[in-house]
Amino acid sequence: MKRMFAYCLLLALMAVTAAAADVTGRWTGNLAVDNNDPESFTLILKQEGAAIAGSVGATDGDQVAVTTGKIDGNKITLEVKQNEDRSLKIELILEGDQMSGDLTATRGGRTKTAKIILTRVKQ
Numbered sequence: 529m530k531r532m533f534a535y536c537l538l539l540a541l542m543a544v545t546a547a548a549a550d551v552t553g554r555w556t557g558n559l560a561v562d563n564n565d566p567e568s569f570t571l572i573l574k575q576e577g578a579a580i581a582g583s584v585g586a587t588d589g590d591q592v593a594v595t596t597g598k599i600d601g602n603k604i605t606l607e608v609k610q611n612e613d614r615s616l617k618i619e620l621i622l623e624g625d626q627m628s629g630d631l632t633a634t635r636g637g638r639t640k641t642a643k644i645i646l647t648r649v650k651q
Contacts, residue, residue, distance in 0.1 A: 549599060551575050551622060557646035559631060569644060571606075575599065584608055584618065592616075604629075620644065 552575045558566035572591060573582035580597030584606065597606040604627065608616040613636055620629035625648040633640045 549602065549622065551580060551599060551604060551627070553651075554649040555627065555646040556649055557644065559642045559644050561640055561642040569646065571646060573597070580604065580606065582606075584616070618644065620646070625650075 551573050553573065555571040555573065557569055559569035560566040568586055569584070570586070570588060570591070571582060571584050572588075573580055573594075578598050578600065580594065580599055582594050582597065583591035584594060585591040592608050592610055595607050595609045597604070599605075599622070602622040604618075604620040604622060606616075606618040606620075608618075610616070615634050617632045617634075618629065619632075620627040626646065628643070628645045631642040631644050633642070
């Protein structure tokens with residue numbers, strides 16, 4: 529009986545965790561490269577299971593498609609390949625209706641990093 533209760537409790541916790549980790553929607557905030565002034569940054573995401581699709585960019589009109597994206601617990605990883613010479617890797621930690629983390633941009637063999645802080649846009 530105890531084993532059955534523990535199993536049911538574990539399933540319930542897994543269901544709550546999975547439901548709470550949905551990042552589908554529009555996220556806006558700032559991206560700060562090195563020590564420069566923050567710039568606007570927007571993610572438009574759609575989550576299906578652990579897979580994340582969508583786009584990233586400075587504004588709604590400046591979006592680039594996410595090549596690969598995934599969520600594992602509260603850790604989000606997005607990759608954007610703009611062309612053979614230019615790519616972005618975004619690693620974020622989800623905390624409720626906010627996410628923050630790092631963006632690494634590679635272009636022509638050079639790499640720049642930035643800090644990102646985003647908030648979910650409420651509909």
